[in-house]
Amino acid sequence: MNNNENINMQGAVCPLPIAQNRQIIMGHGSGGKLSQDLINYLFIPPLDNPTLRAGNDAGVVSIKPGTQIAISTDSHVVWPLFFPGGDIGRLAICGTVNDIAMMGASPKYLTAGFILEEGLEMILLQRVVESMKTAAEEAGVQIIAGDTKVVQKGKADLLYINTSGVGVLPPGLSINGANARTGDLVILSGPIGDHGIAVLSARGDLGFEADVTSDIAPLNHLVSSMLNPNEVDPHSLPESNQCPIHVLRDPTRGGLATSLNEIAQQSQVSILIDESKIPVRPAVEAACEMLGFDPLYIANEGKLIAIVKREQAERILSLMQAAPYGKDSVIIGEVRPDPKGRVLMKTLIGSTRVVEILSGELLPRIC
Amino acid sequence: MNNNENINMQGAVCPLPIAQNRQIIMGHGSGGKLSQDLINYLFIPPLDNPTLRAGNDAGVVSIKPGTQIAISTDSHVVWPLFFPGGDIGRLAICGTVNDIAMMGASPKYLTAGFILEEGLEMILLQRVVESMKTAAEEAGVQIIAGDTKVVQKGKADLLYINTSGVGVLPPGLSINGANARTGDLVILSGPIGDHGIAVLSARGDLGFEADVTSDIAPLNHLVSSMLNPNEVDPHSLPESNQCPIHVLRDPTRGGLATSLNEIAQQSQVSILIDESKIPVRPAVEAACEMLGFDPLYIANEGKLIAIVKREQAERILSLMQAAPYGKDSVIIGEVRPDPKGRVLMKTLIGSTRVVEILSGELLPRIC
Numbered sequence: 001m002n003n004n005e006n007i008n009m010q011g012a013v014c015p016l017p018i019a020q021n022r023q024i025i026m027g028h029g030s031g032g033k034l035s036q037d038l039i040n041y042l043f044i045p046p047l048d049n050p051t052l053r054a055g056n057d058a059g060v061v062s063i064k065p066g067t068q069i070a071i072s073t074d075s076h077v078v079w080p081l082f083f084p085g086g087d088i089g090r091l092a093i094c095g096t097v098n099d100i101a102m103m104g105a106s107p108k109y110l111t112a113g114f115i116l117e118e119g120l121e122m123i124l125l126q127r128v129v130e131s132m133k134t135a136a137e138e139a140g141v142q143i144i145a146g147d148t149k150v151v152q153k154g155k156a157d158l159l160y161i162n163t164s165g166v167g168v169l170p171p172g173l174s175i176n177g178a179n180a181r182t183g184d185l186v187i188l189s190g191p192i193g194d195h196g197i198a199v200l201s202a203r204g205d206l207g208f209e210a211d212v213t214s215d216i217a218p219l220n221h222l223v224s225s226m227l228n229p230n231e232v233d234p235h236s237l238p239e240s241n242q243c244p245i246h247v248l249r250d251p252t253r254g255g256l257a258t259s260l261n262e263i264a265q266q267s268q269v270s271i272l273i274d275e276s277k278i279p280v281r282p283a284v285e286a287a288c289e290m291l292g293f294d295p296l297y298i299a300n301e302g303k304l305i306a307i308v309k310r311e312q313a314e315r316i317l318s319l320m321q322a323a324p325y326g327k328d329s330v331i332i333g334e335v336r337p338d339p340k341g342r343v344l345m346k347t348l349i350g351s352t353r354v355v356e357i358l359s360g361e362l363l364p365r366i367c
Numbered sequence: 368m369n370n371n372e373n374i375n376m377q378g379a380v381c382p383l384p385i386a387q388n389r390q391i392i393m394g395h396g397s398g399g400k401l402s403q404d405l406i407n408y409l410f411i412p413p414l415d416n417p418t419l420r421a422g423n424d425a426g427v428v429s430i431k432p433g434t435q436i437a438i439s440t441d442s443h444v445v446w447p448l449f450f451p452g453g454d455i456g457r458l459a460i461c462g463t464v465n466d467i468a469m470m471g472a473s474p475k476y477l478t479a480g481f482i483l484e485e486g487l488e489m490i491l492l493q494r495v496v497e498s499m500k501t502a503a504e505e506a507g508v509q510i511i512a513g514d515t516k517v518v519q520k521g522k523a524d525l526l527y528i529n530t531s532g533v534g535v536l537p538p539g540l541s542i543n544g545a546n547a548r549t550g551d552l553v554i555l556s557g558p559i560g561d562h563g564i565a566v567l568s569a570r571g572d573l574g575f576e577a578d579v580t581s582d583i584a585p586l587n588h589l590v591s592s593m594l595n596p597n598e599v600d601p602h603s604l605p606e607s608n609q610c611p612i613h614v615l616r617d618p619t620r621g622g623l624a625t626s627l628n629e630i631a632q633q634s635q636v637s638i639l640i641d642e643s644k645i646p647v648r649p650a651v652e653a654a655c656e657m658l659g660f661d662p663l664y665i666a667n668e669g670k671l672i673a674i675v676k677r678e679q680a681e682r683i684l685s686l687m688q689a690a691p692y693g694k695d696s697v698i699i700g701e702v703r704p705d706p707k708g709r710v711l712m713k714t715l716i717g718s719t720r721v722v723e724i725l726s727g728e729l730l731p732r733i734c
Contacts, residue, residue, distance in 0.1 A: 024487040029517030042493055043513060046500035047479075051511040059511030061476055063535050067434055073478035073531055077516045109428055111440035112414075113529045115482070120391040126409055133413035144418040144426030146410060149444045149527075150396030151732060157522045162480045162514075164440055164531030168430050365518060 025361070031253025031299075032358025055266060056176045057099040057249060060169060068169040070105035072096050075162040079365045081128065083202035085194070085213030086301070088161055089131035091367060094218045094301060095252070096163040097139045101220040102248040102304065104175035104227060105167030107139060112163050113147040117156040128159065139218035141165065167220075170227070179246035180267035184335040185313040187306040189222065189320060190215070190328035191279040192256050196298035197287045199366050206291070212283045217302030222323045223248060226306065226316055244312035249305045252367060254358040257296035257343065259305055261357040265341045272344045273333030273355070297358050299366045307335060392728070398620025398666075399725025422633060423543045424466040424616060425534070433538055437472035439463055440531040446524060446732045448495065450569035452561070452580030453668070455528055456498035458734060461585045461668060462619070463530040464506045468587040469615040469671065471542035471594060472534030477503065478512040480529040485520045495526065506585035508532065534587075537594070546613035547634035551702040552680040554673040556589065556687060557582070557695035558646040559623050563665035564654045566733050573658070579650045584669030589690045590615060593673065593683055611679035616672045619734055621725040624663035624710065626672055628724040632708045639711045640700030640722070664725050666733045674702060 027034040044053060051059040058072035074095040081088045093110065100107040112132065116125065136143060198214040200206055226245060247267070251259035256278070264271045280288075280295045288295050302325060308316050313331060320326035343355040394401040411420060418426040425439035441462040448455045460477065467474040479499065483492065503510060565581040567573055593612060614634070618626035623645070631638045647655075647662045655662050669692060675683050680698060687693035710722040 022489055024483045024485055024489065024492070024517055026485055026517050026519065028483065029515060035515060038515060039513070042489065043496060043515075046496050047503070047510045047513075049509045049511065051509065052513065059476065059478070061509075061511055063430075063436065063475065063533070064434060067431060069430065069436075069533070071476055071478055071531075071533060072512050073480045073529065074514045075480035075482050075516045075529055077482060077518050077522075108430065109418075109426065109438055111426070111438055111531050113440045113442035113480075113531070115442050115444060115527055116391045116395065118391055118393055122389055122391065122409065125391070129410060129413050136414070142416045142418065142428075143414045144416065144428055145439050145531075146406070146414075146419065147441045147529075148396060148402060148405060148410075149442045149732075149734075150391055150393050151444050151524060151527075152393065154521065155444075155524045157518060160482055160516075160518075160527070162440065162442055162529035162531070164438075164478050164480070164529070166430070166436070166438060166533060365516075367516075 026364045027361035029364065030358055030361050032258055034360065054176065057102040060103055066171055070100045070103040070167045070169055072099035073162065073164040074099065075160060076367060077160050077365050078199060078367050079157060080202050081159060083214060084198045086216040087128060087131050088159060089128035090135040090216050091301060092161040092163045093132050093135035093139060094216050095367060096165040097141060097218045097220050098250045100165050100167035101223040102250055103169065104173045104223065104248065105169045106224065107141050107165050107167040107220050109144045110136065110141050110163050110165040111145040112143050112161060114149070115156050115160040116148060116150045117158050118150060118153045120158050125159065135218060139220055173243055175243065175245055175248050177247055177249060177263045177266035180263055180269050180307045180335050181246060182269060182335055182337045183310050184246055184307045185310050185331050186271060186273060186333040186335065187308060187313065187317055187320065187329055188278065188332045189304045189326045191281045192300055192303060193280060193284040193288065193295040193298035195301040196363050196366050197284045200363060206287055210283050210287045212281065215300055215302035217325045219250065219302065219304050219325055222320065222325045225323045226319050244309035244316065245306055246309065247307035251300050251303060251305060253299050255297040255299055257355045258358045260343045260355070263307065264343050268340045270336040270339050270342050270344060271333060272336050272346065274346045275348050277330055277332045279328060279330060296355060297362055299363065301367065393731045394728035396731065397725055397728050399625055401727065421543065424469040427470055427536060435536040437467045437470040437534045437536055439466035440529065441466065442527060442529040443734060444527050444732050445566060445734050447569050448526060450581060451565045453583040454495060454498050455526060456495035457502040457583050458668060459528040459530045460499050460502035460506060461583050462734060463532040464508060464585045464587050465617045467532050467534035468590040469617055470536065471540045471590065471615065472536045473591065474506065474508050474532050474534040474587050477508050477510045477530050477532040479510050480514040481516070482523050482527040483515060483517045484523040484525050485517060487525050492526065502585060506587055540610055542610065542612055542615050544614055544616060544630045544633035547630055547636050547674045547702045548613060549636060549702055549704045550677050551613055551674045552677050552698050553638060553640060553700040553702065554675060554680065554684055554687065554696055555645065555699045556671045556693045558648045559667055559670060560647055560651040560655065560662040560665035562668040563730050563733050564651045567730060573654055577650050577654045579648065579654070582667055582669035584692045586617065586669065586671050586692055589687065589692045592690045593686050611676035611683065612673055613676065614674035618667050618670060618672060620666050622664040622666055624722045625725045627710045627722070630674065631710050635707045637703045637706050637709050637711060638700060639703050639713065641713045642715050644697055644699045646695060646697060660729070663722060664729055666730065668734065
């Protein structure tokens, strides 16, 4: 049943610059350098438009004068389907909710597209859908459209879920990766690496059971409380153009290091972080040490980075610390003019080193 | 690497009523009765809301007073990836564009989520993305957000694509499956069964090469020309509440028979069609006869059903026939009060028979 040899590939030239990239490898899904290459060389050239090229967590578009919406999509292929602290269903809801929230938009409506493998136990699917329900209720979003496809046994891994979503943006608000400015401070909403290590632990890949649960959480209420501290109408933001929150991003695949590099590149600034300020749970630290991983590159699913105006940083930090998913928020660094597009870290021993974007593959199928 | 045994299934009861539905089978993806059961028993109860329950091609929601949008999603798992008349890329664009257009909305923005199998040839992926570009340009939509996941060799079938999309609805317009009224006429935009037979032919499953190409096409311009014959502003529809177009639906999985049944159920009316009026190409007819298929159940990807006010039917038919993807449009039947929820067909030999919804599996992975 392979009938793809009728595609004439004669004369076709691999669009990616590197010879070993003639075929898709696991690293193309890592969220790091290989993913960026795939996007920049293969997807962007044919599909190019300013919104896609902006490279944010969600695309922001105007659907009529004065009405802006943020749209995002994520396919979820995490393995195993259930792990400490979450499952593919909760992940599918929170992943898309968070991408929309990172533009400062209020997520409202989600779609869910299921690819099911023949033989999947119905009660397992039901368990996943119940988990989606719980997460959607927590986030305050509705799933208003769905799709189900079934593929033969061996053509999927039980269950893949795509969620896409739409959120509404307060008029005039512009929060995105290109807005970091010299002097801004960098806030992180809590300890890093929990999600990646929890999934790894569920796979049995650690060789021991780490006492770590995934941090999967919908962050839209945290973002709302940062934007609207006085619980005013979330759709009227006075002085929105002077919003002191310049950038929001959730450091998922590729971890904190990769997200900060993306922002530094988009904003053409340098970001300096202080290793001593970055919270990492002891169990995550121990697992990383044993496996030779750096927590800076491990995926999170319930954390955000906020890059904010220095003068407002303490106020915003307090608002974050008052929210359930932001109580461990800390200021971890600042934005500097140079070297542009790079992330530097003051290490524990006092030296300063470059923090690169994730290269190659780290943890496949983490989300 | 199977760690799902930690899910406690004790006491869990299969949500579906039929014993053989304890596991997902291919028929759950057919678009027919089994798909309906899965939706009605497993997905709707936990995720219930009026928009999802409406069961239309896209969900219509208000994002602020006076601004309605239609949102839809489709995952595409067609095999093979390339077939006469199209490929998974063109299908992914047109599938979502058409679902949005069937609500009378103008599709504007799409997202694309890729699940790639390790080892996929980069130039094959590039070919698919180029095809998406061409289809998106034809439809006049932009892809503004994307996502790429990679799974290990053997955990997908080269490439699955989810597209989701957003369209804007003219104020006050309500076209949906529950609007068919006694006396309405049923228009079909052209011959049925081309897509399903083209894909089957590409698989080599026919045992011969059928001279059939898929009808995959974006139907949004056809719908616009039906709604706005004088090229007026598509966002101002005078007398929109009296729009003579009551229902639009594209008969994809499950074919014409299944789509008409869905409409009859949603509107609680009966639909009577005339077999002699339903166009089927000779090559499709021949392939169906040989395989024991009924063209009424074969998928289409570039056709629509319009259920319209009788007095306006000839005018709307002319508008459809003047459009490139509607030139073979014909009136195939009418809406009657009884038997409610059923589709009847006057056969070629003059008798009348019930046309059931597709039951079981017909053609897996056709879209």
